[in-house]
Amino acid sequence: MARPSSPLLTRDRIRTAALAMIDRDGLDGLSMRRLAAELGVRAASLYGYLATKDELLTDLADDVLAGVDTSGFSAGWRTGLTVWARSYREALAAHPNLVPFLAHSPGRRPQALMHADAVHGGLTNAGWPPRYATMIGASTKYLVVGAAMTSFSGGFADDVEVYVGRYPNLSQAHLLAGHEEIDRDSFELALTAFLDGLSRLHEQVVRSARP
Template sequence: MARPRKPLLSTGRIVATARALVDTEGLAAVSTRRLAAELGVSGPSLYNHFRTKDEILEAVADSVSAQVDLSMFEDGRPWRDALHDWAVSYRAVLSRHPHIVPLLAAGPGRRPAALRLADAVFGAMVDAGWPPAQATSIGALMRYYVMGAAIGSFAGGFVDDAAAYDPADYPHLGQAHLLAERQQKIDQRAFETGLSALLDGLEVQYRELAAEQRAGHG
């Protein structure tokens, strides 16, 4: 029997195609009609795998969460190093899929990979000695920071036209037109600067917490 010309329709193929659409054109580009056309199938055949377009987008979001490295929470790294390395991995993943960030920012809901991510961060912080309430806050804080960094580019927000920044109006922006061409380097440095400052602050809180615990047992 002749082999089919197109790969058989599968959940994975639908998600991969939808993710590619989101990456290139944004969330609004995804519709069941558009997906069916991209996949070369009839629209109703998608409903054998997903009931709604929203279910497809949920699966796309979770496929992105699944790309985030969580090994740093399992190999014995100190909590600060683990948070740093996880944040770097998380931002790298979101930088490859920036259009899905608004959906991820709504929270994990019932998505398995997103829930494993939240569980790993919270569990690692509690295991390191953070009280559960503070471990929850740390997870939220890190998510705010990483997602905020992934939503847009500071350097990319400036144009490469020196005339746009008249020194009479903006005396301190004489070099701002150079930011766009150095976007990746500047944004990476800004992310690392903020991440170090954030972790420094948590380190101070952690030491104070340890001192309070020692005093309480003294």
């Protein structure tokens, strides 16, 4: 029997199939055995490419976070945070089922450490004390991860009759634009309010640091 001209498995093919499985079935739906079945191979074949499931998930985390942009700090700390937060949310929102893993122990992954280093440096270079820079980075992450994990608007029924009478104040709230637009605009509202507050705080911090 002729051997295939290209290998049945590659690390990229494994990662693509694993991410699709997580998107479809959730983190708990991924196992090396099920992934192997999806790829049409034996589970043992996967271990020639990846030592553990955690190694696979770390690869997926790096793939998803590769699109996060921390370059905006060259234009100022506010622009840097805005670009970072928006690209971070977009990356996570594309794969919400992976977010719990992405949020777990980020300091152990080189990709996450590079982002954290760029954000911290962008903030301290703009005059934020290191403690504030750390808290701002953490606060932005809380905002982004919370926004990416679930759809707030998606939890409401589309049928207005569900709300009329019993929940009169909600009878119009869900009739805004589509769910994705509500979620995006809600994130932008929270991000703008957060940044406006930081701008006022930054003035105070810089002023107090002057001799």
